[in-house]
Amino acid sequence: MSGKHYPEGVLIGRARVPGQQHPALVTVRDGVLFDITAKGMATVRDVAESGRAAEHVRTAPGRELGDADAVVANSVAGKTDSSQPSLLSPIDLQAIKASGVTFVVSLLERVIEEQARGDKAKADSLRGEILGLIGTDLSELVPGSDTAMKVKAALIERGVWSQYLEVGIGPDAEIFTKGQPMSSVGYGAEVGLHPVSSWNNPEPEVALLVTSKGEIIGATLGNDVNLRDVEGRSALLLGKAKDNNASASLGPFVRLFDGGFTLDTVKTAEIALRVEGEDGFVLDGHSNMAQISRTPESLVAATIGSHHQYPDGLVLYLGTMFAPVKDRDGAGKGFTHKLGDTVSISSEALGTLVNRVNLSTQCPPWTYGASHLLRDLAKADLL
Incomplete structure (x- = not known):
């Protein structure tokens, strides 16, 4: 792995760059972050739908934005220097879907x-x-x-x-909408808990990047933040338990499939979780994607096909085997988040995704949507 937080390979992401309104498409080359935004290839959606995503990212002309590790470090909430680039969620116009109960x-x-x-x-x-x-x-x-x-x-x-x-x-997989396009947060951002919840946990997962044709072309790490008490009261509250401000985290980059990284790599990936609390509490866990009960291909097929189309493609969380039960505040009390927890999700193949836990009402509100992105790209003559 190059550095601590991103792997070698063909990486695509998004960054906030000083002096421009629109997010930049970025990749890492020899430890340097490059802006590869171009007319007609100005969104992750455009690159994914091109039919040659990995080749484009590998060969596209780019502008140096600085040391990639420095940009990653500058992306941590509360420590960001707005005069320097910082990472965003690595997807944009894709639908954000998730599969549940797969382990x-x-x-x-x-x-x-x-x-x-x-x-x-x-x-x-x-x-x-x-x-x-x-x-x-x-x-x-x-x-x-x-x-x-x-x-x-x-x-x-x-x-x-x-x-x-x-x-x-049973015969049918659980597929649900985790969030709306443009609503996910990225590396270093705060992740949000609805304030009504008192029993909740991180859900460390692999998420697949899928085109409008149903082709799986890459993967990233994700935290499908979950409110156990809300969903436990009734499955009809799934939307309230799953889709809140800053409740979907992805990153740090999407790694695109190429000769050295394929769906088979994803199927055997080791995923590590670490939760560090301001109270000194530490939770560690590990899982292996080989233990998934439904194949990634079958989960994608249950999501997109003749029964449901996604013109801008989608990202699909594959589910988690983690359901932390380690006692935190005394015997028999189990695990729940506390505000200020730092959650790290890591994989040798995909890097490390780090977020800090806050209330969804206290995380930065989601204000930049698809309409804002398209207007800004049009102003920059990139559409």
């Missing part, structure tokens, strides 16, 4: 959330009880298979069937 551990925890009705004090006892009732290793189940349907029937008979088990082992 066995998160499947179990979603069932617990539902059964506990958002009460984290009940979670430990429920965890043991539900594992006993299942009586099988869910990691061996193929979603939608005959064996999975038999487990479903047995759970219904025992009175513990859950909507989360339905999407975890």
Whole structure:
């Protein structure tokens, strides 16, 4: 990995550059950040839809913006010098979609959330009880298979069937809208918790960059911030639990597929999570994408196809196996965020995404949308 926060490879991202209104398209070459914004290739969407994204980013003329590590360091909220470039989310006009309950551990925890009705004090006892009732290793189940349907029937008979088990082992994947185009935040930004929540956690994930034709052309890291108590009260509150100001983080860059980095690399990627609190609390975790229960291709196919089109493409969070249960404030109290937590999500193939936790009402409001981007690009004669 070059530096601490980004890997080698064909990288594309976006940056705020002093003296210009529109975000710049950027890449890293030999440790230097380059602005490769060009007429007709002024958005990540344009590059992705070109059919030659990696080749374009690798060969496009560019203007040096400075040392890439320095720009990364300047992107941290509260430490940003506005006279210097800083990173933004590495996507722009793409829809922001997410898949849920794609790992066995998160499947179990979603069932617990539902059964506990958002009460984290009940979670430990429920965890043991539900594992006993299942009586099988869910990691061996193929979603939608005959064996999975038999487990479903047995759970219904025992009175513990859950909507989360339905999407975890049933034929249909859970796909939802995580946020609107242009609403995601990037490396160093604050991530937001809705102030009604008292039980929440990070969800470290790989997110795929997908074209309007359904082609997967790259990947990045993401934090699908989750409110466990809100979603646990009712799955109908998924929108409130998932889509809030600054609740979708991506970055630091999208790494585009080329000869040395492919979807197979993503499928075996190791993902690490570290939460560091101002109270001295530290949480570490690791997962492997090889443990996902549905293939990335099948999740993309469930999202885009003849049943649903995305003219500007999409980014798809692939789900997480992390559901932190480490006690934070005493035995049996489990994990929840505290304001000021620093969340680091890392992978050798994709770099490190770092964000600081705040209330969504206290994070910078989302004010720059698709209309603003297009107006600014038009003023700069880049469309």
